[in-house]
Amino acid sequence: MMVNGWIGLTLKHSISCCVCFLGVRSCTVSVDQAEFLEVLLDQVTANISCQYTHSVCAGEKKIYWFQYLASKHGEIKQSDRVTVKSEDGNTILKINNTRVQDSGIYICGIAFLGSSGPTLVFTGRGTTLTIREKPDVMVTPTNTVLIVLCTLLILYCIAVFSYYFIKTKCRIWKAIRNKPGFTMGAAKTFGTRSVFQAIAAEYHKKYDRKTPKKNPVVEDETIYQNTQDLH
Known part of the structure; x- marks a missing residue:
């Protein structure tokens, strides 16, 4: 009876261990x-x-x-x-x-x-x-949109400026060509002359005050001046 009790207890313990083991493995x-x-x-x-x-x-x-x-x-x-x-x-x-x-x-x-x-x-x-505390990258979706808008605005301003500049230049060139006696040589001479005139005007503007002026000849009516040749 004692042996049968120990066998039953051992078998029960083995079954419990198997159940626990299978439960662990199945989860x-x-x-x-x-x-x-x-x-x-x-x-x-x-x-x-x-x-x-x-x-x-x-x-x-x-x-x-x-x-x-x-x-x-x-x-x-x-x-x-x-x-x-x-x-x-x-x-x-x-x-x-x-x-x-x-x-x-x-x-x-x-x-x-x-x-x-x-x-x-x-x-x-x-x-x-x-x-x-602060983001390492300052580029956010809002900043990206602002950068794109600013870039488009700059490109638009450049395009408008270029358009009016070319239009004004063509208008001036057309007016010069419509003048009577216009030739390509005259146009080049006119352009060169305009450049030199601008340089001269700028030079006189800067150095006119520094250049000493000659004293004008003063004629005194009280002084007799003999303009006839003596014979």
């Missing part, structure tokens, strides 16, 4: 997290998402969040500033009033608490959260 869980997340202080809130799927997992499901910061690490406890919102297949860690010190690694964990079997815990690879 499959997949946890997916974004590798990096950058948030500006102006955005105020950081949302770290975690997606998961599970199949044939017994026991109560529980979701954990862990943080590894520069100054501390451990499980995240919910508060007024840090909350966790979970739905079927998705959980979001929300950090309000973000600070630069919140930068760190955040890991999502899924646990199945078995009543009789071992506890199964699965974690993601973690999301590296970076809180920046």
